[in-house]
Amino acid sequence: MHEPMAELIVETSELRKSYDGVEALRGLDLQLPAGSICGFLGKNGAGKTTTIKILLGLAHPTSGVARVFGSAIDASARQRIGFVSEEKDLYGYMTVDDMIRFTAAFFPRWRADLQQRYVRKFDLPLMRKVKELSRGTRTKLALLLAFCRGAELLIFDEPTSGLDPAMANDVLQAIIGHVANEAMTVFFSSHQIAEVDQIADRVVIIDRGRSIVAGTLDDLREKFCRIEIVFGGEAPAVTFRAPGVLRTKRMGRVISVFSNAGADDIAAEASALGAVSVDVMPVTLKEIFLESVSEEE
């Protein structure tokens, strides 16, 4: 909230995108400061892929503004973005070495030093054909290609999808290692909430084409909480006036409140109502996600 405002690497405002009259994005606002690792969460069909396509310059918004590095998304901006798709978009008939040379030719700022380092670190078989590689090795090759182009913004679409837990951890470790050593901003979509919890410092949850939760994970962990209020008898049917009440459940003597604005105001209201016990429990990112996104239609 009150952190010093770093340069914004990604910024969208009121972003809208319709495909044949169907609105994929309905006024998406995103702000991604330099140096952060931002997890991008949402159900299937929430608008994640559309957002990523727009940031990569592969789709154009119907209305609204999307900027990367403070300017329009043009060819020179695209040179500064590395992207790894879920499918890893590689040419199967090429050898690993061919694939690296082929990609390097498109990027004047190609980092030969990093190329050497990652070929060794990932133990890539240079003479093997890409189509013969395991899924994990393909992912590592795709990471190398994204890391070495000299990008300042890395966008990953489901980077660990389909990988076993050990390989997924290797991939996360490679991303963290790269970010720790190079000035880098990362935006990655994922269905793996645990991995967002682990490596992200910011999170954006998108639902029906809008950003519904956004901020640093530390802030979210401090603001979101569940408050269990116990009464001496049947819990009264009350509506809490305190700000931030997202959901209230009443069961017998207990009222459970899910809040996104801390617990103090709600606890004070509960006491005034005669509660005998008020317990505040931290919530996980998974709970925040599940409580925030809309129910199935």
Add this chain to the structure above:
Amino acid sequence: MLFRINPSSGVPIYLQLMEQVKHAIETGALQTGDQLPGIRPLSEEMVMNPNTVAKAYRELAHEGVIELRHGAGAFVAANARADRVADKLRAAQPLVAGTVDKLRARGLSEEEIRRLFEAELAAPRKGGRRA
């Protein structure tokens, strides 16, 4: 140095890391003048965000638990505030001991006493909690 973080616990990760550094100092695993792992290697080893490690170190330095020496890294602080914290804790300990004795005398189990303390600490700070 081995730290263990549980990203899914709901507790901010920088707080978990801070607690573990403090715990390591209490147990003597880390001692005055010892160097803490660098931000980059630690974040890479633990697969956690370098900004989070940096934040934990900044807060620990602010509390006087560690010292950030420019260009050299993070070290367990020599004395001043860490000792004062220890003194403060030592001075408060009889209070806790007295309370625990009284609760035991009322027949409460250790587990019940622990729960009472935890509930009290987790409760909102400002008054008017109990009806």
